[in-house]
Amino acid sequence: MLVTKRILLLVTLVMLACAGWAHAGTIALEPGRHSYLVHDVVDVVEDPHAQLNFADISKGNVAFKEYHTGVFSFGFTKSAYWFRFEVDNPSAQARNMMLVLRTAWLDDISVYIPEAAGGYQVVQLGDSLPFAERLHPNPQFLADLQVQPGKQTYYLRIRSTQALLSPIELWDAQAFHDNDRLLLGYFGMFYGVVLVMLLYNAFIWISTWDRSYLYYCLYLAAFFIMNFSYNGFSFQYLWPDAPRWANWTYTSWVFLYQLMAIIFAMVFLETAKRLPRMHRVLCLFLYAMVAAWLLTLAFADPVVHNATGVYFVFLYSPLTAVAGFLVWRSGFPAARFFVIASMGNLVGAFITAMTVSGFMPYSFISFHAVEFGILLDVILLSLALADRIKFLRLQNEVAEKAIIEQKLESNALLQQAKDDLERIVSERTAELCKARDEAERLSRIDALTGAYNRRYFNEVATLEFAKVRRNHHPLSMISFDIDMFKLINDNYGHAAGDEVIKAAASVSKNAVREIDFVARIGGEEFAILLPGSTLEQAAATAERLRELVNTTEIYYQGKKLAFTASFGVAQLKDSDQSFEALLQSADEMMYRAKNLGRNRVAA
Incomplete structure (x- = not known):
């Protein structure tokens, strides 16, 4: 009997699933039901150039596609997206509903609402408009x-x-306002915890002047403004009449949060003293992140700039966790709380970043995972700071005892110890300087060819x-690419392909002027800057160069290999806003050379 019931239940669920699939695109309003997930049933059209208008969409000039991936994010994109859904009201009375877009940072939203006369009313939303123009004073977008x-x-x-990121919901108006009060209660509790912990640790810093507490407070403040902005509250309460400022600062707060998190980790873990190599890695990462922040802000388009800030989360989170683990393993017990707290923050930030980037399905928990992680983080880091003070006090007591014992030794032994210490410090300093110089050099060089790499080329x-x-x-640039490189790999193997790439790099470096700059910017693609x-x-x-490459022969495992390359040449124009435009022009010429038959120069 139990098996029969289970089979009937399974059949019923399958029928309901099939029915839902068959009616994709339609929401049937039900008596007593207050909310519906619109993004589960929408049909979607991507507009890559953002040129389609409502007439194109409504008259059927473009084909909508059903959207049932379960991931309600399109990631970082320059495209505009059109959504279509149908609402079926089976009752004889009109229903007062509310369309809710949960994401607070969407720039431009147009809602097309059918009118009784047959036309459509357009409601404009988005954080590109002043907050006062919203129909409802809410950080979310409501229509x-x-x-x-x-x-x-x-x-x-x-x-x-x-x-x-576009989770879209349809609510009964009164039910939404009731639900929104619960959501505001959640945010009030969360921000209250963060601010209480910030003030608590600020008082401790004023009492002890321990700079770890100062940087912890700065870390909490950076997280607060970042999260406050991404949830739409800073636009609502701090700068409601400055939509441009709100849009540009979203990602700056993300960078600032990561910056303060790494600085706090370096100070708390004392990486400069306990793990010099990891300290240098963290410093290099800081410089790279600040450079990416400023360069993308100054030169890249907003989509690239915003994506860069989020993608850095995938690097900074594991890096700080690894630093904490290594310091813990080196014998610093206070790091154990830091590692556990970092893991909570790491998992939360990683899940939120994955959701925002479109790699994970949207849900309230996954989108707000960073907030849950930070709650664990602030509690455990407070314990870690207290444990650190205890450890340092014991360490100071041991150090004072050691100093007293050392004073009892003879002056000769003290002088010898001083001389040995100076020698060790001098040797260690020389080693560190050498390692730093070598790391800087290697960071600029492509390991396979010895040419400069893409990062240094950009600088x-x-x-x-x-x-x-x-x-x-x-200023001119040459971009060239080895012809039919895939056939070389397929016929002779990747090791042979590497030999061909090295030969191309060697020919290029030996054939240009000293002031010219040769870099490998891709797999088999090179760029030469000619000031x-x-x-x-x-x-x-x-x-x-083309003739030299064409006549170059190399031998691999007794086999003679010959190859050619296609070259594109471009000169900087007055209208070019950055060197990327020059590189793009050279690339276009290179592809033109390939299309014309390869083994030639196009300018």
């Missing part, structure tokens, strides 16, 4: 829908330079761009 009896078709257009190209703009000198060269001079250099 009132008067759903008439029968079936009504609604349209949405969403575009955002932040992650296009040099940025400086050259600024120089030529200041001095009005010509002071015009387009004609650069094209002549490219032709000479």
Whole structure:
């Protein structure tokens, strides 16, 4: 009997699932039900160039696709997205509903609501508008829908330079306001805990002047403003009339939070003293993050800038956790709380970043995982700070005892110990300087070819761009790619392909001027920066390189390998805003050379 009931239940669930699939795109309003997940049934059209208008969409000039992936994020994209869904009101009375978009950072939202006369009313939302223009004073985006009896078709257009995360819900108006009070209660509790912990540790810092507490307070403050902004409250309460400022600062708060988290970890864990190598790694990561922050803010488009801030979370979280584990293993017991707290924060930040980037399905828990992680983090780090003070006090007592014992030794032994210490410090300092210099050199070099790498190429190209703009000198670039490289790998193996890449790099480095800059910027792709060269001079250099490559032969395992390359040449134009435009022009010329038959130069 029990087995029969289970089989009937399974059949019923399958039928319901099939029924839901068959009616994709339609929400049937039910008596007594107060909320519906619109994103479960929407049909979607991607508009890559954001050029479609409502007439194109509503007249069927474009084909909608059902959207049933379960991941309600399109990640960081320049595209606009159109959504279509149908609401079926089977009752004879109109229902007062509310369309809710939970994400607070969406830039431009257009809601197309059908009217009784047959047309559509357009409601404009988004944080590109001043907060006062919203229909409801709420950090989320709300649109009132008067759903008439029968079936009504609604349209949405969403575009955002932040992650296009679009959980969409339909609520009974009164039920939404009741639910929203619970949500505000959650945020009030959460921000209250963070602010209490911030003030508590600030008082301890004022009492002890222990800088660990100062940086912990700065870390909590950075998290607070970041989370306060991403949930829409800073726009609502701090700068409601500055939508441009709100949009530009979202990612800056993310960078600032990660910056303060790493600095706090370095101070708390005393990495400069306990783990010098890890300390250097953390410092290099800090410099890279600050550089990425400023460069993308200054030169990249907003989508790239915003994506960079979120993607750095995938690096900073495990890096700080590893640093804590290594310090703990080195004999610093206070680090154990730091490691456990970091793991909670790491998991929370990682899940939230994965959700925002579109790699995980959206849910309230996954989207707010970073908040749950930070609650564990603030509690455990407070314990860690207290444990650290205890450990340092015991350490000081041991040190004082050791000093007293050392004073009892003879002056000769003390002098010898001093001499030995100075020698060790001098040797260690020399080793550290050598390791630092070598690390800096290796960070600029491509390991396979000995040419410069893409990162250093970007740095040099940025400086050259600024120089030529200041001095009005010509600047040209050659971009070239080894022809039919995949066939070389397929026929002779990847080791043979590596030999071909090294040969191409060697020919290039030996054939250009000392002031020219050769870099490997991709698998088999190279770029050469030619300061002071015009387009004609650069094209002549490219032709000479092409002939050298064409006549170059290498031997691999007794087999003679010959190869060719296609070259693209471009000169910096007055209209170019960055060196990336010059690189793009050279790449376009290179692909033109390939399309014309390969083994040639296009300029």
